[in-house]
Amino acid sequence: MAPDPIPAAEEAEFVGQLFFRLWRASHTPTAEALERLGLTPPLFAVLNHLRDREASIQQQIGAAMGIDPSTMVALVDQLERGGLAKRRPRAQDRRAREVLITPKGRRKLRRARELAQEVETDVLRGLAPAERDQLVALLRQALAAAPPQPPWTAAEDG
Amino acid sequence: MAPDPIPAAEEAEFVGQLFFRLWRASHTPTAEALERLGLTPPLFAVLNHLRDREASIQQQIGAAMGIDPSTMVALVDQLERGGLAKRRPRAQDRRAREVLITPKGRRKLRRARELAQEVETDVLRGLAPAERDQLVALLRQALAAAPPQPPWTAAEDG
DNA sequence: TATTGTTATACTCTATAACTATA
Protein backbone atom coordinates (compact mmCIF):
# COMPACT_ATOMS: atom_id res chain seq x y z
CA MET A 1 0.00 0.00 0.00
CA ALA A 2 1.17 3.51 -0.75
CA PRO A 3 2.00 5.84 2.13
CA ASP A 4 -0.38 8.44 3.49
CA PRO A 5 -0.51 12.04 2.33
CA ILE A 6 2.36 14.21 3.44
CA PRO A 7 2.25 17.41 5.45
CA ALA A 8 2.54 19.91 2.67
CA ALA A 9 5.48 22.04 3.70
CA GLU A 10 7.49 19.47 5.58
CA GLU A 11 11.07 18.97 4.57
CA ALA A 12 11.07 21.42 1.71
CA GLU A 13 14.46 22.77 2.50
CA PHE A 14 15.71 23.44 -0.99
CA VAL A 15 14.00 25.67 -3.50
CA GLY A 16 14.02 22.78 -5.96
CA GLN A 17 11.91 20.82 -3.51
CA LEU A 18 9.42 23.65 -3.37
CA PHE A 19 9.20 23.72 -7.16
CA PHE A 20 8.73 19.98 -7.25
CA ARG A 21 6.04 19.88 -4.61
CA LEU A 22 4.10 22.71 -6.13
CA TRP A 23 4.41 21.16 -9.54
CA ARG A 24 3.06 17.91 -8.19
CA ALA A 25 0.31 19.73 -6.33
CA SER A 26 -0.84 21.08 -9.64
CA HIS A 27 0.07 18.17 -11.86
CA THR A 28 -1.73 15.40 -10.03
CA PRO A 29 -5.21 16.97 -9.92
CA THR A 30 -4.73 18.32 -13.43
CA ALA A 31 -3.99 14.84 -14.72
CA GLU A 32 -7.10 13.55 -12.98
CA ALA A 33 -9.25 16.27 -14.50
CA LEU A 34 -7.80 15.68 -17.96
CA GLU A 35 -8.48 11.99 -17.68
CA ARG A 36 -12.19 12.74 -17.49
CA LEU A 37 -11.83 14.30 -20.94
CA GLY A 38 -9.85 11.37 -22.26
CA LEU A 39 -6.67 13.42 -22.22
CA THR A 40 -3.29 13.06 -20.59
CA PRO A 41 -0.83 15.80 -19.64
CA PRO A 42 1.38 15.19 -22.69
CA LEU A 43 -1.64 15.26 -25.03
CA PHE A 44 -2.81 18.44 -23.36
CA ALA A 45 0.61 19.99 -23.83
CA VAL A 46 0.67 19.12 -27.53
CA LEU A 47 -2.84 20.45 -28.07
CA ASN A 48 -1.87 23.71 -26.41
CA HIS A 49 1.06 23.97 -28.75
CA LEU A 50 -1.10 23.19 -31.76
CA ARG A 51 -3.65 25.81 -30.83
CA ASP A 52 -1.31 28.61 -31.74
CA ARG A 53 0.95 27.05 -34.36
CA GLU A 54 -1.14 25.00 -36.67
CA ALA A 55 1.27 24.09 -39.40
CA SER A 56 4.18 22.96 -37.30
CA ILE A 57 5.56 19.54 -38.07
CA GLN A 58 6.16 16.81 -35.56
CA GLN A 59 9.83 17.48 -35.21
CA GLN A 60 9.23 21.16 -34.47
CA ILE A 61 6.62 20.38 -31.85
CA GLY A 62 8.95 17.90 -30.23
CA ALA A 63 11.86 20.31 -30.27
CA ALA A 64 9.78 23.10 -28.77
CA MET A 65 8.45 20.95 -25.98
CA GLY A 66 11.33 18.58 -25.49
CA ILE A 67 9.43 15.54 -26.65
CA ASP A 68 11.41 12.76 -28.28
CA PRO A 69 10.52 12.14 -31.98
CA SER A 70 9.45 8.57 -31.34
CA THR A 71 7.29 9.72 -28.45
CA MET A 72 5.74 12.36 -30.69
CA VAL A 73 4.60 9.63 -33.04
CA ALA A 74 2.66 7.92 -30.30
CA LEU A 75 1.14 11.19 -29.08
CA VAL A 76 -0.02 12.33 -32.51
CA ASP A 77 -1.35 8.82 -33.14
CA GLN A 78 -3.52 9.17 -30.07
CA LEU A 79 -4.72 12.60 -31.07
CA GLU A 80 -5.60 11.34 -34.54
CA ARG A 81 -7.47 8.34 -33.18
CA GLY A 82 -9.52 10.67 -31.02
CA GLY A 83 -10.20 12.99 -33.93
CA LEU A 84 -8.50 15.84 -32.08
CA ALA A 85 -5.77 16.45 -34.64
CA LYS A 86 -4.74 15.19 -38.02
CA ARG A 87 -1.54 14.76 -39.97
CA ARG A 88 -0.84 15.79 -43.52
CA PRO A 89 2.35 15.71 -45.54
CA ARG A 90 4.06 19.06 -45.94
CA ALA A 91 3.92 20.12 -49.58
CA GLN A 92 7.50 21.35 -49.83
CA ASP A 93 8.97 18.34 -48.05
CA ARG A 94 6.95 15.19 -48.13
CA ARG A 95 9.03 13.56 -45.42
CA ALA A 96 7.60 15.97 -42.89
CA ARG A 97 4.11 15.78 -41.39
CA GLU A 98 2.21 18.88 -40.47
CA VAL A 99 -0.06 18.39 -37.50
CA LEU A 100 -3.31 20.36 -37.33
CA ILE A 101 -5.76 20.62 -34.49
CA THR A 102 -9.35 19.85 -35.51
CA PRO A 103 -12.47 21.77 -34.45
CA LYS A 104 -13.23 18.88 -32.11
CA GLY A 105 -9.74 19.21 -30.74
CA ARG A 106 -10.23 22.91 -30.13
CA ARG A 107 -13.47 22.28 -28.26
CA LYS A 108 -11.85 19.66 -26.08
CA LEU A 109 -8.84 21.85 -25.48
CA ARG A 110 -11.07 24.72 -24.40
CA ARG A 111 -12.68 22.56 -21.73
CA ALA A 112 -9.33 21.14 -20.69
CA ARG A 113 -7.87 24.61 -20.23
CA GLU A 114 -10.80 25.59 -18.08
CA LEU A 115 -10.23 22.60 -15.85
CA ALA A 116 -6.49 23.28 -15.68
CA GLN A 117 -7.18 26.87 -14.70
CA GLU A 118 -9.51 25.78 -11.94
CA VAL A 119 -6.90 23.44 -10.54
CA GLU A 120 -4.29 26.13 -10.65
CA THR A 121 -6.52 28.59 -8.84
CA ASP A 122 -7.06 25.99 -6.17
CA VAL A 123 -3.38 25.18 -5.84
CA LEU A 124 -2.50 28.85 -5.37
CA ARG A 125 -5.43 29.58 -3.08
CA GLY A 126 -3.02 30.54 -0.32
CA LEU A 127 -1.98 33.64 -2.22
CA ALA A 128 -3.84 36.89 -2.67
CA PRO A 129 -4.30 37.92 -6.31
CA ALA A 130 -1.48 40.44 -6.11
CA GLU A 131 0.79 37.86 -4.52
CA ARG A 132 -0.06 35.38 -7.19
CA ASP A 133 0.84 37.84 -9.91
CA GLN A 134 4.05 38.58 -8.12
CA LEU A 135 4.89 34.90 -7.86
CA VAL A 136 4.31 34.35 -11.57
CA ALA A 137 6.45 37.35 -12.42
CA LEU A 138 9.30 36.07 -10.26
CA LEU A 139 9.02 32.59 -11.72
CA ARG A 140 9.15 33.91 -15.26
CA GLN A 141 12.06 36.15 -14.42
CA ALA A 142 13.99 33.30 -12.86
CA LEU A 143 13.26 30.93 -15.70
CA ALA A 144 14.25 33.42 -18.36
CA ALA A 145 17.69 33.81 -16.77
CA ALA A 146 18.15 30.20 -15.72
CA PRO A 147 20.85 28.06 -17.35
CA PRO A 148 19.87 26.49 -20.67
CA GLN A 149 17.87 23.33 -20.23
CA PRO A 150 18.35 19.87 -21.66
CA PRO A 151 15.41 18.27 -23.42
CA TRP A 152 12.41 17.73 -21.24
CA THR A 153 9.73 15.19 -20.95
CA ALA A 154 6.22 16.09 -21.97
CA ALA A 155 4.84 15.67 -18.50
CA GLU A 156 4.78 19.38 -17.91
CA ASP A 157 1.53 21.25 -17.67
CA GLY A 158 -0.82 23.18 -15.48
CA MET B 1 18.80 11.66 -31.15
CA ALA B 2 17.27 13.79 -28.46
CA PRO B 3 15.98 17.26 -29.35
CA ASP B 4 17.98 20.42 -28.78
CA PRO B 5 17.74 22.59 -25.69
CA ILE B 6 14.57 24.58 -25.39
CA PRO B 7 14.18 28.33 -25.15
CA ALA B 8 13.71 28.65 -21.44
CA ALA B 9 10.51 30.63 -21.09
CA GLU B 10 8.73 29.50 -24.21
CA GLU B 11 5.28 28.04 -23.86
CA ALA B 12 5.11 28.24 -20.12
CA GLU B 13 1.54 29.37 -20.07
CA PHE B 14 0.37 27.70 -16.92
CA VAL B 15 1.92 28.18 -13.52
CA GLY B 16 2.32 24.43 -13.26
CA GLN B 17 4.58 24.55 -16.29
CA LEU B 18 6.72 27.19 -14.64
CA PHE B 19 7.05 25.03 -11.56
CA PHE B 20 7.96 22.06 -13.66
CA ARG B 21 10.56 23.86 -15.75
CA LEU B 22 12.20 25.44 -12.76
CA TRP B 23 12.21 22.15 -10.96
CA ARG B 24 13.89 20.50 -13.92
CA ALA B 25 16.31 23.40 -14.24
CA SER B 26 17.42 22.65 -10.72
CA HIS B 27 16.94 18.90 -10.70
CA THR B 28 19.00 17.99 -13.75
CA PRO B 29 22.27 19.71 -12.77
CA THR B 30 21.76 18.66 -9.16
CA ALA B 31 21.48 15.04 -10.22
CA GLU B 32 24.65 15.41 -12.26
CA ALA B 33 26.52 16.93 -9.35
CA LEU B 34 25.29 14.25 -6.96
CA GLU B 35 26.39 11.55 -9.37
CA ARG B 36 29.97 12.71 -8.95
CA LEU B 37 29.57 11.88 -5.26
CA GLY B 38 28.01 8.51 -6.00
CA LEU B 39 24.61 9.79 -4.94
CA THR B 40 21.23 10.08 -6.60
CA PRO B 41 18.44 12.53 -5.81
CA PRO B 42 16.45 9.95 -3.81
CA LEU B 43 19.52 8.98 -1.78
CA PHE B 44 20.24 12.65 -1.19
CA ALA B 45 16.67 13.18 -0.03
CA VAL B 46 16.87 10.27 2.42
CA LEU B 47 20.22 11.44 3.78
CA ASN B 48 18.78 14.89 4.36
CA HIS B 49 15.93 13.33 6.26
CA LEU B 50 18.30 11.18 8.30
CA ARG B 51 20.46 14.11 9.21
CA ASP B 52 17.84 15.53 11.55
CA ARG B 53 15.89 12.44 12.61
CA GLU B 54 18.31 9.70 13.32
CA ALA B 55 16.19 7.06 14.90
CA SER B 56 13.33 7.05 12.43
CA ILE B 57 12.43 3.70 10.96
CA GLN B 58 12.08 2.95 7.28
CA GLN B 59 8.33 3.25 7.26
CA GLN B 60 8.43 6.67 8.88
CA ILE B 61 11.00 7.95 6.42
CA GLY B 62 8.93 6.66 3.55
CA ALA B 63 5.74 8.18 4.90
CA ALA B 64 7.40 11.55 5.44
CA MET B 65 8.84 11.68 1.96
CA GLY B 66 6.27 9.71 0.03
CA ILE B 67 8.58 6.85 -0.76
CA ASP B 68 7.05 3.41 -1.18
CA PRO B 69 8.18 0.83 1.45
CA SER B 70 9.67 -1.46 -1.17
CA THR B 71 11.53 1.45 -2.71
CA MET B 72 12.83 2.39 0.72
CA VAL B 73 14.40 -1.04 1.02
CA ALA B 74 16.42 -0.50 -2.12
CA LEU B 75 17.46 3.00 -1.08
CA VAL B 76 18.61 2.00 2.39
CA ASP B 77 20.39 -1.00 0.87
CA GLN B 78 22.37 1.39 -1.32
CA LEU B 79 23.19 3.67 1.59
CA GLU B 80 24.35 0.71 3.64
CA ARG B 81 26.50 -0.64 0.84
CA GLY B 82 28.16 2.77 0.58
CA GLY B 83 28.67 2.96 4.32
CA LEU B 84 26.56 6.11 4.49
CA ALA B 85 23.88 4.71 6.77
CA LYS B 86 23.17 1.58 8.70
CA ARG B 87 20.15 -0.34 9.88
CA ARG B 88 19.49 -1.72 13.31
CA PRO B 89 16.44 -3.41 14.78
CA ARG B 90 14.34 -1.22 17.04
CA ALA B 91 14.54 -2.54 20.56
CA GLN B 92 10.85 -2.20 21.37
CA ASP B 93 9.69 -3.73 18.09
CA ARG B 94 12.12 -5.99 16.36
CA ARG B 95 10.11 -5.95 13.15
CA ALA B 96 11.10 -2.32 12.62
CA ARG B 97 14.51 -1.11 11.41
CA GLU B 98 15.95 2.15 12.60
CA VAL B 99 18.13 3.84 10.03
CA LEU B 100 21.08 5.89 11.18
CA ILE B 101 23.36 8.11 9.16
CA THR B 102 27.05 7.34 9.67
CA PRO B 103 29.87 9.87 10.07
CA LYS B 104 30.86 9.07 6.50
CA GLY B 105 27.30 9.70 5.46
CA ARG B 106 27.33 13.07 7.19
CA ARG B 107 30.53 14.08 5.45
CA LYS B 108 29.16 13.09 2.07
CA LEU B 109 25.88 14.82 2.79
CA ARG B 110 27.70 18.01 3.69
CA ARG B 111 29.44 18.07 0.34
CA ALA B 112 26.24 17.16 -1.46
CA ARG B 113 24.38 20.00 0.18
CA GLU B 114 27.08 22.42 -0.86
CA LEU B 115 26.78 21.30 -4.45
CA ALA B 116 23.00 21.50 -4.33
CA GLN B 117 23.22 25.01 -2.96
CA GLU B 118 25.56 26.06 -5.74
CA VAL B 119 23.19 24.71 -8.36
CA GLU B 120 20.29 26.49 -6.78
CA THR B 121 22.13 29.78 -6.69
CA ASP B 122 22.89 29.35 -10.36
CA VAL B 123 19.31 28.47 -11.26
CA LEU B 124 17.99 31.55 -9.49
CA ARG B 125 20.72 33.84 -10.78
CA GLY B 126 18.10 35.95 -12.53
CA LEU B 127 16.78 37.17 -9.20
CA ALA B 128 18.27 39.72 -6.85
CA PRO B 129 18.75 38.44 -3.30
CA ALA B 130 15.65 40.23 -2.07
CA GLU B 131 13.63 38.85 -4.97
CA ARG B 132 14.88 35.40 -4.25
CA ASP B 133 13.79 35.63 -0.64
CA GLN B 134 10.45 36.91 -1.77
CA LEU B 135 10.05 34.01 -4.18
CA VAL B 136 10.84 31.46 -1.52
CA ALA B 137 8.38 33.09 0.86
CA LEU B 138 5.62 33.01 -1.74
CA LEU B 139 6.38 29.41 -2.63
CA ARG B 140 6.21 28.36 1.01
CA GLN B 141 3.03 30.30 1.54
CA ALA B 142 1.40 28.73 -1.48
CA LEU B 143 2.53 25.23 -0.57
CA ALA B 144 1.36 25.52 3.01
CA ALA B 145 -2.15 26.37 1.83
CA ALA B 146 -2.26 24.06 -1.17
CA PRO B 147 -4.63 21.08 -1.25
CA PRO B 148 -3.34 17.96 0.55
CA GLN B 149 -1.01 15.94 -1.60
CA PRO B 150 -1.01 12.28 -2.54
CA PRO B 151 2.19 10.35 -1.94
CA TRP B 152 5.14 11.60 -3.86
CA THR B 153 8.10 10.08 -5.50
CA ALA B 154 11.51 10.56 -4.00
CA ALA B 155 12.78 12.45 -6.99
CA GLU B 156 12.41 15.75 -5.21
CA ASP B 157 15.44 17.73 -4.26
CA GLY B 158 17.45 20.86 -4.76
C1' DT C 1 24.49 11.05 -47.86
C1' DA C 2 21.26 13.38 -44.68
C1' DT C 3 16.77 13.91 -42.62
C1' DT C 4 11.62 12.84 -41.17
C1' DG C 5 9.03 9.84 -39.42
C1' DT C 6 8.25 5.20 -37.88
C1' DT C 7 8.89 0.81 -35.51
C1' DA C 8 10.67 -2.30 -32.27
C1' DT C 9 13.22 -2.68 -28.30
C1' DA C 10 15.49 -1.51 -23.96
C1' DC C 11 15.86 1.04 -19.94
C1' DT C 12 14.57 3.55 -15.62
C1' DC C 13 11.71 4.29 -12.12
C1' DT C 14 8.12 3.11 -9.20
C1' DA C 15 4.20 0.43 -7.54
C1' DT C 16 1.92 -4.17 -6.48
C1' DA C 17 1.52 -8.41 -4.41
C1' DA C 18 3.13 -12.30 -2.14
C1' DC C 19 6.20 -13.79 1.54
C1' DT C 20 8.96 -13.64 6.44
C1' DA C 21 9.45 -12.42 10.87
C1' DT C 22 7.85 -10.45 14.51
C1' DA C 23 3.91 -8.68 17.36
Add this chain to the structure above:
DNA sequence: TATAGTTATAGAGTATAACAATA
Protein backbone atom coordinates in the same frame (compact mmCIF):
# COMPACT_ATOMS: atom_id res chain seq x y z
C1' DT D 1 -4.64 -11.29 12.98
C1' DA D 2 -2.01 -7.46 11.95
C1' DT D 3 2.28 -4.93 10.82
C1' DA D 4 7.49 -3.94 9.17
C1' DG D 5 10.23 -5.22 6.08
C1' DT D 6 11.65 -7.86 2.08
C1' DT D 7 11.50 -9.94 -2.50
C1' DA D 8 10.06 -10.72 -7.10
C1' DT D 9 7.34 -9.01 -10.62
C1' DA D 10 4.77 -5.87 -13.44
C1' DG D 11 3.66 -1.50 -15.15
C1' DA D 12 4.11 3.37 -16.97
C1' DG D 13 6.86 6.42 -19.24
C1' DT D 14 10.58 7.50 -21.99
C1' DA D 15 14.76 6.91 -24.79
C1' DT D 16 17.68 4.29 -28.28
C1' DA D 17 18.64 2.32 -32.47
C1' DA D 18 17.57 0.39 -36.79
C1' DC D 19 14.60 1.08 -40.84
C1' DA D 20 11.69 3.32 -44.74
C1' DA D 21 10.64 7.18 -47.48
C1' DT D 22 12.09 11.34 -49.22
C1' DA D 23 15.37 14.98 -50.01
